[in-house]
Amino acid sequence: xxxxxxxxxxxxxxxxxxxxxxxxxxxxxxxxxxxxxxxxxxxxxxxxxxxxxxxxxxxxxxxxxxxxxxxxxxxxxxxxxxxxxxxxxxxxxxxxxxxxxxxxxxxxxxxxxxxxxxxxxxxxxxxxxxxxxxxxxxxxxxxxx
Numbered sequence: 001x002x003x004x005x006x007x008x009x010x011x012x013x014x015x016x017x018x019x020x021x022x023x024x025x026x027x028x029x030x031x032x033x034x035x036x037x038x039x040x041x042x043x044x045x046x047x048x049x050x051x052x053x054x055x056x057x058x059x060x061x062x063x064x065x066x067x068x069x070x071x072x073x074x075x076x077x078x079x080x081x082x083x084x085x086x087x088x089x090x091x092x093x094x095x096x097x098x099x100x101x102x103x104x105x106x107x108x109x110x111x112x113x114x115x116x117x118x119x120x121x122x123x124x125x126x127x128x129x130x131x132x133x134x135x136x137x138x139x140x141x142x143x144x145x
Contacts, residue, residue, distance in 0.1 A: 004137060006109040009124050010144040013117035017045035017054055023144055024060060030108035031061040033100065035124060036115065037069020046115075063103055067096050070123040079121055086123045090130050097130045104131070104139060119143040 008027045012020050024032065032055055039048035052062035072085040090096050104110050116122035119141075128141050 004140045005104070005107070007104060007128060007131070007139045007141050008109050008111040008144055009119045009122075009128060009141050010111050010113055011115050011117040011119075011122055011124075012041075012043065012046050012113065013115050015117075017051070020046075021054060021058055021060075024055075024111055025058070027111070027142065027144060028109045029060060029111045031063065031103075031106050031110045033068075033103045033110060033112050034062065034064045034114075035068040035100075035112055035127060036064075037066055037071060037073065039064050039066075041115070065096075065099055065103060067093075068100055068127060073123075083123060083126050087126045087130075090127060094134075097127070097134050100127060100131055101135055109142070117145055119145060 006027070008024070008029055010023060034048070041047045045051065045054065048064060055062045070082070070086045071089060072082050075082040075085065112124050112128060114122050114124050119125050131139065
C-alpha cells in the first residue's frame with residue numbers, strides 16, 4: 001500500500017502572515033490550495049496577490065480553486081446549515097472534488113487553506129471528507145488549529 005500523503009487543513013483566522021508561513025514551513029508544505037470562493041481578506045496579507053507573493057517568495061506554490069469555495073458562506077452564522085448546504089453543493093458538483101484531488105498530486109504535504117481556524121467550522125472539512133470518499137486513505141488530514 002502506498003504511503004499516505006498529508007493534507008494540511010489550516011485557516012489564517014487570528015494569525016499574521018508570518019505566523020501562517022511559519023506553520024506551513026513547520027509542516028513541510030510545498031504547495032497551498034486556496035479554497036476561498038473570493039480570495040479577498042480584510043486581514044492584511046491574506047488577499048490573493050499578497051498571499052501568493054509571500055508564499056512564492058518562500059518557495060511554496062499557490063493555487064486558487066474558486067470552484068471549491070463555499071457559495072453558502074453568507075450563512076456562516078449558522079455553521080451547521082452552511083456546512084450541510086456546502087456538502088450538498090459538492091455532492092452535486094463532483095468536478096470540484098476532482099479539481100482538488102488533481103491539485104493534491106504532490107509528493108510533499110499540500111495545505112488546503114481558508115479563513116476559519118477550526119477545521120470543523122470551515123467548508124474545508126466537508127471538502128476533504130469528499131476527497132477521502134473519492135480516494136479513500138490516499139491522504140491523511142492534519143488539522144493545524
